[in-house]
Amino acid sequence: MNTATISGLVSSRLNEGGTPTFYPYPEILAAVNEGQRLFCVLTLALEKQFPLLILANTTFLHLLPTVPDYLAPLRLTDTSSGAKVRPATFAELWARDAAWPATIGPLTRYVAAGADLVALYAQSAVPAQLMLQYAASPPLLVVGTDVPAIPPEYHQELVNYGIYRLRMVEGGAEFAATLPLLEHFLAGAQEYGDYMRARNVAAGYDTLPFELALFDRSRLVGKSKKK
Amino acid sequence: MPLPGCDVQNVIDSDLWYRLGFQSQADLLAANWLTVGELYQFADDAVKAIARATSLFLTFDDSIAVSAGTAAYALPAGHIFTEGAWLVYASGGIQLLRLTTVGQLFALDAVWGTKTGAPVRLSLDARDAVSCVLYPSPTANATLAQIMQQTPADVAEGATALPLSPVMEIYFSSAILAAALSKESDSARPEVAAHLVERLGLIDAVIQSLWGEGR
Numbered sequence: 310m311n312t313a314t315i316s317g318l319v320s321s322r323l324n325e326g327g328t329p330t331f332y333p334y335p336e337i338l339a340a341v342n343e344g345q346r347l348f349c350v351l352t353l354a355l356e357k358q359f360p361l362l363i364l365a366n367t368t369f370l371h372l373l374p375t376v377p378d379y380l381a382p383l384r385l386t387d388t389s390s391g392a393k394v395r396p397a398t399f400a401e402l403w404a405r406d407a408a409w410p411a412t413i414g415p416l417t418r419y420v421a422a423g424a425d426l427v428a429l430y431a432q433s434a435v436p437a438q439l440m441l442q443y444a445a446s447p448p449l450l451v452v453g454t455d456v457p458a459i460p461p462e463y464h465q466e467l468v469n470y471g472i473y474r475l476r477m478v479e480g481g482a483e484f485a486a487t488l489p490l491l492e493h494f495l496a497g498a499q500e501y502g503d504y505m506r507a508r509n510v511a512a513g514y515d516t517l518p519f520e521l522a523l524f525d526r527s528r529l530v531g532k533s534k535k536k
Numbered sequence: 537m538p539l540p541g542c543d544v545q546n547v548i549d550s551d552l553w554y555r556l557g558f559q560s561q562a563d564l565l566a567a568n569w570l571t572v573g574e575l576y577q578f579a580d581d582a583v584k585a586i587a588r589a590t591s592l593f594l595t596f597d598d599s600i601a602v603s604a605g606t607a608a609y610a611l612p613a614g615h616i617f618t619e620g621a622w623l624v625y626a627s628g629g630i631q632l633l634r635l636t637t638v639g640q641l642f643a644l645d646a647v648w649g650t651k652t653g654a655p656v657r658l659s660l661d662a663r664d665a666v667s668c669v670l671y672p673s674p675t676a677n678a679t680l681a682q683i684m685q686q687t688p689a690d691v692a693e694g695a696t697a698l699p700l701s702p703v704m705e706i707y708f709s710s711a712i713l714a715a716a717l718s719k720e721s722d723s724a725r726p727e728v729a730a731h732l733v734e735r736l737g738l739i740d741a742v743i744q745s746l747w748g749e750g751r
Contacts, residue, residue: 339551346703350742369596369683373699377541380701381746399620399683408630410622410681422619422683423594424700424747446703449538478555480725488731519745529734 310464313453315341319471332475338450344470344494345447345457349380351495352502353444353509353518354459356383361439366432368410372425376443381516382421383509384442394419394429394439396515402430421515444516459501466497488531495526542700544579544691547709548572555713557723569721572693575712580691582711583698587616587687589740591748592700594619600680607649607673608663609680614687615666617751621658621682623674633658633670633680641671648672685750707739 310318316337320329329337349355359376372379385394397418402409405418414431416439421427447458457464469490476487499521506517538546549561552575558564565572587593593616600609602623621633636657641648651672658680662669668680688698698704714732717725 333554336551336554343706343709346706350701350703350706350746371595371699373541373701378702380703403620403632407632411624411628411630422591422748423685424592424704426594426596426683428596428683446701477728477731478557480728484728484731516746519742524738524741526734526738529731529738 310456310461311453312338312341312450312455312457315457315464315467315471316453318468319475322468322472323475336475337471340471340474341457341467342449343474344467345450345459347470348459348463348466348494348498348501349445349447351498351519351521352459352505353381353383353516354501354505355445355447357443357445359441359443360388361441363429363433363437363439365435365437366413367429368432369426369428372427372441372443376425376441378445378448379425379441380444380446382419382427382441382443383514383516384512385419385515386440386442387416388438388440390415392417393513396421397430399428402428406430442514463497463501466494469497470494485531492526492530495521495530539697540702542698542702542704542708543696544576544698544705544708545696547579547705547712548575548696552709552712555709556716557725567723569723570716570719575716576692576696578712578715579696579708581715582708583691584687585711586707586740586743587685587750589750590743591619591685591750592704592743593686593688594683594748595686596681597684597686598624598679598681600682602655602670602674602678602680604675604677605652605673607655607671608667608669611660611666611668612684612686614689616685616687618658618660618668619683619685619751621668621680623655623670623678624681625676625678631656631678635660636671638662645671707736707743710735710739 319337323332394416395418397420399420406412409430412431413434418430473487473490476484502518502521509517553561553564597612599612623631634657636659638659638661648671652675653672655670655674657671659669710732714729717729
């Protein structure tokens with residue numbers, strides 16, 4: 310489905326269609342974009358690669374200025390040697406080398422922390438070329454022909470999410486009636502997140518998606534429905 | 537066109553007025569219910585809350601110059617916690633500083649405040665909440681380097697960009713709406729506000745899973 314189809318479905322299921330009045334097209338688009346972003350952050354559905362040029366003697370860098378759609382690292386590879394740079398924690402680096410922030414040598418470990426901070430061990434004395442494989446945030450859907458970046462079988466979940474979000478403006482019973490649609494959306498995200506987790510484990514990726522099954526969402530999706 | 541990156545202005549200018557039940561931003565302002573300044577204040581509150589609850593704003597800082605004979609230094613503005621710290625000497629040598637509470641310093645050395653030498657510990661509670669103290673007091677100049685969590689500059693009209701992934705705009709739209717819809721008025725929707733608070737809990741959990749918990 311493309312954006313126009315998804316928006317049309319949202320509109321018709323809200324009993325509008327044709328020329329949306331109460332739920333205008335820009336609002337539908339905003340809701341669908343929000344749904345896609347939430348789906349991607351819950352599942353790490355979108356993977357990309359980016360060649361990173363690391364300046365000589367660099368230990369710390371922030372990725373977002375260079376890779377604006379970066380969410381989380383999946384794999385870092387030293388392009389010159391072809392070897393994978395292994396993930397670590399700061400504590401592991403201190404245990405390994407008491408002077409790690411200033412050590413010069415082959416790049417073997419990295420720490421990803423916070424929204425986009427990366428620490429490299431060891432520093433390279435010359436500029437280094439790395440390949441970053443990362444989970445990405447999706448590009449915004451802007452025009453009707455844009456196709457969501459998430460798998461097609463989950464495009465229907467964007468329709469569900471769109472209806473849920475649009476009826477939030479009304480509140481009360483109208484809004485409560487859409488909570489099963491949010492549950493459907495989250496169940497879809499959980500299903501695909503489970504698939505991505507298994508896939509990431511098999512691929513030896515460094516980050517796994519959030520485990521939605523362990524999050525108690527009963528109050529989020531309307532506890533009274535389960536009584 | 538939305539601004540690049542994570543920008544609170546994108547959240548407020550796009551469709552927040554619609555989600556609050558108004559036909560336009562002008563309509564919202566004419567209702568004398570919420571001001572634009574209030575909306576940015578709600579966003580700022582959310583930034584500060586999430587900066588404490590998670591490690592989102594982790595950064596490397598080497599702005600503190602350590603001088604021989606001075607043990608206490610003001611922490612950088614917005615400092616929340618230190619993940620790790622070390623001294624870098626002019627020779628290039630590095631000394632890891634173990635984070636130590638003042639209680640541990642007293643247990644270690646009853647007269648710790650008078651000791652001088654090459655620092656091996658850093659205390660964040662030996663003086664006040666905005667200072668750090670080296671133990672022993674240094675006898676040589678150096679640079680204090682640290683990996684720390686820091687709140688970004690205040691969010692306000694004209695200062696709205698945040699060093700975060702653009703997906704985090706979901707968090708700020710939920711936070712602003714939750715705060716606005718909780719405000720007492722005929723337009724309040726406490727049931728939606730309560731739902732949005734639950735949503736924030738979900739996003740908080742995702743943030744902590746992907747980018748780290750607070751300390």
